[in-house]
Amino acid sequence: MINIHFKSYIIGKKVERDYCEDAWAVNLDCTRFAVADGVSNSFRPELVSSFLVKEFVENNIAVVDWSKQIGAETGRKLEKSWKEGVKNFLNRFEGFGHEIQELRLQSVGAGASTFCGVVINTESNSLDYAILGDSCLFIINDGGKYDIYTSCEKHKEGKGWIVDFPDTTACIQVGNYESASFESWRIGSTTLQTGYILLMTDGVSKWFLQELSKGRRDITEYLWNVLDNHEEFTNYVVKCRQEGSPLSDDITILMIKVTQTEDTQSEQSDKSIYKEDLEMSDTVEDTSEASVNKKDKKDTIPNSTDITENAEGKRSDRFGKLKLIISKIISFNGYRRK
Amino acid sequence: MAYQQGWSENHPGHVVYLLDLSGSMEKNGKIDRLITAVNDVVKDLIQEAAPSGLVEDKLTLTIIGYNSEVKTIINNKTLSQLYSMLSDGKSLLDKETNAKPRSQTYTAAGLRAVAKDIRSWIDIQNTPDGMIPAPLVVHVTDGYPYEGNESDDSAFANALAAANELKSITTSDGNVRLFNIHIEPGMPTHTFPTTRPTGTGDVEKIMKFLFDSASEVDEGAKKNADLLLNSGVVKTGSKFMVSNISGKGLLSKLIRFGSIPGKTNSYLETL
Numbered sequence: 001m002i003n004i005h006f007k008s009y010i011i012g013k014k015v016e017r018d019y020c021e022d023a024w025a026v027n028l029d030c031t032r033f034a035v036a037d038g039v040s041n042s043f044r045p046e047l048v049s050s051f052l053v054k055e056f057v058e059n060n061i062a063v064v065d066w067s068k069q070i071g072a073e074t075g076r077k078l079e080k081s082w083k084e085g086v087k088n089f090l091n092r093f094e095g096f097g098h099e100i101q102e103l104r105l106q107s108v109g110a111g112a113s114t115f116c117g118v119v120i121n122t123e124s125n126s127l128d129y130a131i132l133g134d135s136c137l138f139i140i141n142d143g144g145k146y147d148i149y150t151s152c153e154k155h156k157e158g159k160g161w162i163v164d165f166p167d168t169t170a171c172i173q174v175g176n177y178e179s180a181s182f183e184s185w186r187i188g189s190t191t192l193q194t195g196y197i198l199l200m201t202d203g204v205s206k207w208f209l210q211e212l213s214k215g216r217r218d219i220t221e222y223l224w225n226v227l228d229n230h231e232e233f234t235n236y237v238v239k240c241r242q243e244g245s246p247l248s249d250d251i252t253i254l255m256i257k258v259t260q261t262e263d264t265q266s267e268q269s270d271k272s273i274y275k276e277d278l279e280m281s282d283t284v285e286d287t288s289e290a291s292v293n294k295k296d297k298k299d300t301i302p303n304s305t306d307i308t309e310n311a312e313g314k315r316s317d318r319f320g321k322l323k324l325i326i327s328k329i330i331s332f333n334g335y336r337r338k
Numbered sequence: 339m340a341y342q343q344g345w346s347e348n349h350p351g352h353v354v355y356l357l358d359l360s361g362s363m364e365k366n367g368k369i370d371r372l373i374t375a376v377n378d379v380v381k382d383l384i385q386e387a388a389p390s391g392l393v394e395d396k397l398t399l400t401i402i403g404y405n406s407e408v409k410t411i412i413n414n415k416t417l418s419q420l421y422s423m424l425s426d427g428k429s430l431l432d433k434e435t436n437a438k439p440r441s442q443t444y445t446a447a448g449l450r451a452v453a454k455d456i457r458s459w460i461d462i463q464n465t466p467d468g469m470i471p472a473p474l475v476v477h478v479t480d481g482y483p484y485e486g487n488e489s490d491d492s493a494f495a496n497a498l499a500a501a502n503e504l505k506s507i508t509t510s511d512g513n514v515r516l517f518n519i520h521i522e523p524g525m526p527t528h529t530f531p532t533t534r535p536t537g538t539g540d541v542e543k544i545m546k547f548l549f550d551s552a553s554e555v556d557e558g559a560k561k562n563a564d565l566l567l568n569s570g571v572v573k574t575g576s577k578f579m580v581s582n583i584s585g586k587g588l589l590s591k592l593i594r595f596g597s598i599p600g601k602t603n604s605y606l607e608t609l
Contacts, residue, residue: 014347019390040389092391096425104385241348242466248346 002192004031004120005257007224009233012250021113022201022252023050027057034117035252037135037201039171042112043105047085048174049113051078056117056130063119063128067185070172082111082174112171116150116199120192120256127197131186133169136205140220141195146212150205151186169202196220197256203249210246224255340512341556341600343471350416351397351471352459353597354452357411357431358479359403363439368480368521373431375589376401380430382594384421393418397597400455401430404448406441406486414459445483446493449500456507456514470509476596478589480522482544494547501551515553517596520544520581521589529583530555530563530576545581552579558600566595 012020021038023046034053038045052070055077061069069075086105093101114133121128129137129149137149151170170184198220200208211219227233240247345351355376363369380399387394399420401412412430415423423430431437456473463470483497484490507514520528526545528535535545555563555576563572580592 019392021389041386045389089391096421097391100381100385100388100421101391103381104388107382107385244467244469248344 010252022250025053025057031120032057035199037114039112048111110174112173134202138198141193199254201252204251206246343511352473356477360443408451446496446500453504472512517578518548525582528581532575552577
């Protein structure tokens with residue numbers, strides 16, 4: 001039996017809870033996870049990032065079709081949603097404040113966001129991913145091997161990956177979907193391994209890479225085990241920022257832990273794993289079990305399979321049954337599909 | 339490496355506009371053009387710092403005008419303070435009052451006032467990690483150093499010495515950067531030159547002064563120039579200097595370019 005646990009952390013630039021351009025969302029029904037980073041130099045980017053993650057997890061679109069959807073129906077919905085949000089925002093201002101925001105809107109033109117979404121596919125024992133821009137997917141298998149997936153330039157050198165986080169990033173931009181051409185996306189599928197799957201916006205992935213470059217191979221375990229609630233994580237971020245670390249932007253991490261146990265329990269059907277009170281909770285443990293609703297799961301990535309060269313983690317022969325354990329949801333501003 | 343410190347509320351930057359308010363700025367609408375450009379850029383800096391609707395104090399601004407006197411027009415104001423001023427209907431610059439052109443061009447005195455302002459600003463910084471962004475100075479002039487009875491050579495030498503002293507002020511992020519923008523039509527056009535102007539005439543003397551007193555463009559600012567101005571306009575070894583520029587909105591673009599930190603953003607650590 002495959003067990004999936006997840007945690008999330010999201011913190012704004014100023015450790016404030018009222019404005020953050022990042023967003024994350026999870027739908028446990030179909031094990032879809034996403035983070036997105038609203039591009040700061042765009043207008044109301046949080047409207048874009050939050051729309052994208054919600055849309056990704058709510059709709060059971062095959063990952064390989066996700067970028068096409070952005071250029072079609074999903075893109076049109078995004079534009080409508082963003083324009084409405086912008087209108088409401090501008091109505092909050094009068095006089096010079098309104099002039100400034102209109103100026104900003106004219107100056108930057110549109111809202112934009114990067115994206116990183118994954119689907120754990122238990123039927124094909126795969127992890128499908130779609131990434132645009134400098135948000136990153138890390139896969140760390142039980143052997144401690146790190147792999148990084150991003151649509152930014154990366155290459156391997158010496159002991160590990162080098163990633164260029166450019167000044168400008170590929171992104172989904174409202175009203176100009178061609179700006180994120182299909183070629184800009186990193187879309188693929190890899191074998192599901194036991195270990196960790198981390199989705200990060202660049203505000204934290206830069207720091208994460210830096211910690212790895214310092215030899216902190218235990219950094220994932222540290223994040224998972226030691227930082228145990230939002231307050232601890234916040235304090236850690238504040239400390240790092242004071243020391244001048246790259247944790248200066250909005251930061252979002254979605255951490256998924258995949259483990260395998262003996263299949264000794266009978267399958268339970270339709271047992272809800274959701275709890276109303278999970279939202280906004282700092283420390284919640286839920287060890288409910290459930291079989292995943294697999295209906296309509298037909299994600300296939302026939303032509304863009306990108307099996308990591310380090311796919312040497314423990315593989316499950318059968319991922320027919322899934323145990324989901326929500327442990328310590330540490331979040332705000334996130335979205336969790338019921 | 340210098341000039342890597344990003345500007346934020348924890349690490350606010352500091353920008354000084356040093357404006358030539360000598361009598362000649364009255365001619366050909368230069369002062370109007372300058373006032374419009376500064377107002378536009380300040381609004382632009384505010385909007386850039388207000389993505390959530392609230393203004394983030396990522397920088398402070400001082401505006402110093404000089405002719406035969408030196409006047410601090412805006413003294414180390416945060417963006418939110420500037421926002422409040424403008425919201426209240428106040429003007430930053432008014433050519434009938436605080437930016438009225440008159441008299442001569444005491445460039446050295448203006449530069450020394452900037453140095454004093456920057457030293458004071460550095461003294462009051464209290465960043466969490468002690469890192470202080472390198473300040474930026476944008477100097478807009480239509481003329482050349484002239485101090486009345488003093489010989490031209492003496493005024494030039496004084497101004498160059500003052501500029502060098504200003505550029506020698508350093509923070510943990512690097513030295514102060516000085517950007518000279520010369521706006522007199524009819525003068526030779528220089529756009530971020532890499533080589534010192536040649537010649538021995540009076541015009542060349544002015545160009546040499548602007549070249550010598552300007553800082554060299556750093557790598558981050560070069561990238562900014564590619565994005566904000568024209569790609570390739572700034573080259574390795576270019577000086578922060580332009581002369582006789584024209585074009586709608588170009589003065590605003592140049593002042594804005596001179597008002598943002600040239601932070602490079604690549605991350606190339608090896609795992």
